[in-house]
Amino acid sequence: MAAKYELNDASVIVVVGSGAGGGTLSNELCQKGHKVVCLEAGNFLTLDDVVNDEFTMWGKLTWQDPRTGQPIWIVKAVGGSTMHWAGYSIRFNDYEFKPRTTYGAVAGANLLDWPIGLKDLEPYYDKAESKMGVTGTNGLPRQPETNAFKVVNYCAKKAGYSFEMGPSAINSVVRDGRPSCQMIGFCTSGCKIGAKWSTMYTEIPRAMETGNFELRPNSMVLQIQHDAKGKVTGVLYADKDGKHQVQKARIVCVAGNSIESPRLLLNSASSMFPDGMANSSGQVGRNYMRHASQHIYATFDQPVHAHRGIHAPGIMRSEARFDPSRGFAGGYYLQIFDVGLPFTALSVVPGGWGRSVSGLVDQYDHMVAVWTCAEDMPQAAARVTLDKSMKDQYGLPVPNIAPVDDHPNDTALLKHARGTLETIFRAGNAKDVAWRPPFPNSHNMGTLRMSAKPADGVCNGWGQTHDIKNLFISDGSQFTSSAACNPTLTIVALEIRQADYIHSQMGAGTI
Amino acid sequence: MITEKPTAIPQLTRRTFIKAMGATGVTVYVLWSSPAWLGPRIALAANLSTLNATQAKEMLAMARQLFPHDKLGDEYYWVVVESIDKEMAGSPELAARIHDGLTQLNQAAGGDFAGANANQQIAAMKKVESTPFFSDMLNKTQFYFYNNKAVWPKFGYEGSAWEKGGYINRGFNDVTWTDG
Numbered sequence A: 001m002a003a004k005y006e007l008n009d010a011s012v013i014v015v016v017g018s019g020a021g022g023g024t025l026s027n028e029l030c031q032k033g034h035k036v037v038c039l040e041a042g043n044f045l046t047l048d049d050v051v052n053d054e055f056t057m058w059g060k061l062t063w064q065d066p067r068t069g070q071p072i073w074i075v076k077a078v079g080g081s082t083m084h085w086a087g088y089s090i091r092f093n094d095y096e097f098k099p100r101t102t103y104g105a106v107a108g109a110n111l112l113d114w115p116i117g118l119k120d121l122e123p124y125y126d127k128a129e130s131k132m133g134v135t136g137t138n139g140l141p142r143q144p145e146t147n148a149f150k151v152v153n154y155c156a157k158k159a160g161y162s163f164e165m166g167p168s169a170i171n172s173v174v175r176d177g178r179p180s181c182q183m184i185g186f187c188t189s190g191c192k193i194g195a196k197w198s199t200m201y202t203e204i205p206r207a208m209e210t211g212n213f214e215l216r217p218n219s220m221v222l223q224i225q226h227d228a229k230g231k232v233t234g235v236l237y238a239d240k241d242g243k244h245q246v247q248k249a250r251i252v253c254v255a256g257n258s259i260e261s262p263r264l265l266l267n268s269a270s271s272m273f274p275d276g277m278a279n280s281s282g283q284v285g286r287n288y289m290r291h292a293s294q295h296i297y298a299t300f301d302q303p304v305h306a307h308r309g310i311h312a313p314g315i316m317r318s319e320a321r322f323d324p325s326r327g328f329a330g331g332y333y334l335q336i337f338d339v340g341l342p343f344t345a346l347s348v349v350p351g352g353w354g355r356s357v358s359g360l361v362d363q364y365d366h367m368v369a370v371w372t373c374a375e376d377m378p379q380a381a382a383r384v385t386l387d388k389s390m391k392d393q394y395g396l397p398v399p400n401i402a403p404v405d406d407h408p409n410d411t412a413l414l415k416h417a418r419g420t421l422e423t424i425f426r427a428g429n430a431k432d433v434a435w436r437p438p439f440p441n442s443h444n445m446g447t448l449r450m451s452a453k454p455a456d457g458v459c460n461g462w463g464q465t466h467d468i469k470n471l472f473i474s475d476g477s478q479f480t481s482s483a484a485c486n487p488t489l490t491i492v493a494l495e496i497r498q499a500d501y502i503h504s505q506m507g508a509g510t511i
Numbered sequence B: 001m002i003t004e005k006p007t008a009i010p011q012l013t014r015r016t017f018i019k020a021m022g023a024t025g026v027t028v029y030v031l032w033s034s035p036a037w038l039g040p041r042i043a044l045a046a047n048l049s050t051l052n053a054t055q056a057k058e059m060l061a062m063a064r065q066l067f068p069h070d071k072l073g074d075e076y077y078w079v080v081v082e083s084i085d086k087e088m089a090g091s092p093e094l095a096a097r098i099h100d101g102l103t104q105l106n107q108a109a110g111g112d113f114a115g116a117n118a119n120q121q122i123a124a125m126k127k128v129e130s131t132p133f134f135s136d137m138l139n140k141t142q143f144y145f146y147n148n149k150a151v152w153p154k155f156g157y158e159g160s161a162w163e164k165g166g167y168i169n170r171g172f173n174d175v176t177w178t179d180g
Helices: A018-033 A054-061 A098-104 A118-132 A147-158 A202-211 A257-267 A339-349 A353-361 A408-427 A488-507 B055-067 B074-090 B092-108 B120-128 B132-146
Strands: A013-016 A036-039 A213-216 A221-225 A232-237 A242-249 A252-255 A292-299 A314-316 A334-336 A366-376 A383-389 A397-401 A433-436 A471-473 B004-006 B015-022 B026-031 B042-048
Touching: A013 A232, A018 A036, A018 A202, A018 A488, A036 A202, A036 B120, A054 A232, A118 A366, A147 A314, A147 A334, A147 A366, A147 A408, A147 A488, A202 A213, A202 A242, A202 A292, A202 A433, A213 A242, A232 A252, A242 A314, A252 A488, A252 B132, A257 A314, A257 A383, A257 B074, A292 A408, A339 A353, A339 A366, A353 B042, A383 B026, A397 A471, A408 A433, B042 B074, B055 B074, B055 B120, B074 B092, B092 B132
Parallel strands: A013 A036, A013 A252, A036 A213, A252 A471
Antiparallel strands: A221 A232, A232 A242, A292 A366, A292 A433, A314 A334, A334 A366, A383 A397, B004 B042, B015 B026, B026 B042
16 A cells, blocks of 8 residues: 655655654645655564563664764654653643743743744644543543552652653553553563554554555655755655665655754755755754753662553653742653663663662662653753764764753752652652663754744744745754653644645645 | 583682683683572683683672672673673774773772772772773673673563563552552
8 A cells, every 4th residue: 555656756745754753744644645755764663573672672773873962862763762752641831832931031041932832732732642542631541550650659649749640642442453551561662562652553554554655764864955946856865775866855844853853954055055954043953952851769668560561650740830939940740760670770870880879779679760851941052063073874974962061940940859759759758769860862852943033943833944935844853942741742743733734835835 | 691501510619710721712610609599509601702810800890899789699790791701802992991991900909809808899999980991891781780681580670571461460550558
């Protein structure tokens, strides 16, 4: 049922990337009858390739092409980072679309309001939650409480707080041709049974079924090409054999995650666009955001066995609010997040060596971990650029993610979150409570942000670039601010909405 | 991984290293008084290509001090030594860095790191903490030690679960001390 398009077929829409953004957009466009070629840099794995082994799957899934600067953990495979995400699916709060208005001027932060608000996205959040099977929405039951959840919520309740199971895009019932969660664990190593939503086995096969979709895995897009009028005409890519090909296109949609997407625009510089494509604002690559985050470990006299079941069972929402009396702008979620022994050891090692580390690992089966997911302030210095001193296997300059210190707002917020968790775990009679820095960033946002005015950002409220009408940003790069919640649900909602817009604009003949 | 074979040498004692020349290089046997669960005394054998027996002993002692788990025998740390040795064989730069680092470590310990007591070993390691050698050792020991499936049960980690149907019927919610 898969389509096959000619390289010189200039009527196709090219989507670069097949993750939460690109996979969703591809399917939505195909459902509306549009012809889509999706170029994915990584392999097309099957569930047979998924094993319950953290380092093995890290090797199979991780984007390991060279880059410099901050450590990043994203996926290079069909499905993109939906293969390794943990499933938490939370909507933005209304104020999080208006950070500049709500927080006022924050020194050292490049805050800007989104050109859209919660009202614009609500109908698409509805569709996204339905598509992804988010627990606690659309009448779908929450998952049953896991060991880690029971222990954390037991402590929280003693301190006057409360956690909830989910909301999570992991099937709690058989649904959408996929099984319900079997509490295997290993969510972040790829779900072996496909209970967790990933575009690899939902959007991609759905798009194939339409007969309008051609997926080309192992195809790394090197450059977006344009004509004399500055309109995008197609992409240059290295195919599975490393051969350079040019795929013509009516529209190009970029969804390579917030590192590779700006890198592609920068690497597409030409005599007409010497600073990179769609970069008249100079904002391409700027305002890189991850979430302000940290791990807190607590150990107990009694066993926990937190590795049994979903990695990410539940969250606490009550600190995800705007309340300047706490001494910082933005809010945070506390999210239970337990992984296997190898990755737990990896995570506790940055705290040093010796008995302070091994003493924690010794208590692995008596331990819970909670991750802080908090709004990150966009900083001018936090930026993706080309590092011309190093080239990748395709001969292109590698991306550099400028290492920047946490903004003072992030620091204040994380300290508050540590205080909250300390209170919670002490109330539950925890033995040891330890704090560790986060894993390399998996939540990557900004770098091609939406803005009402072309001078402030790269794309408009539909993800369409201000400079080039037939070039779209179709991933988390569009985010004007990070909000406190995990990005995937919002990316999916934005892409369902973007597909509607592209469809209507094509119908109107404007692109 | 651990290679186990019955030994022909009787009366072996813990942390005894016996060096014997093999056809392809130096063979080092690390032997220990095996815990009861291992049954009769056995030996771990490995062809070490870049480390001599003294260096292997030093690396073993360092790996232990990096992540000390009193409940675990040397055989689990020996996996680290074997694995790093294998990496060194493929990377002359790494081999040089580790050889030099072990020399520095010995100097920091007053000449004999492996023979020093725990406090002296820790003090010596602190002196070389900022070297690339130390971060290599830290990262590689972390990986090879905790990613060894044989150590997982010692920490209550049960490994691959999908083939057993996950934990939906095997204890994902068996904690009861939080009830009531």
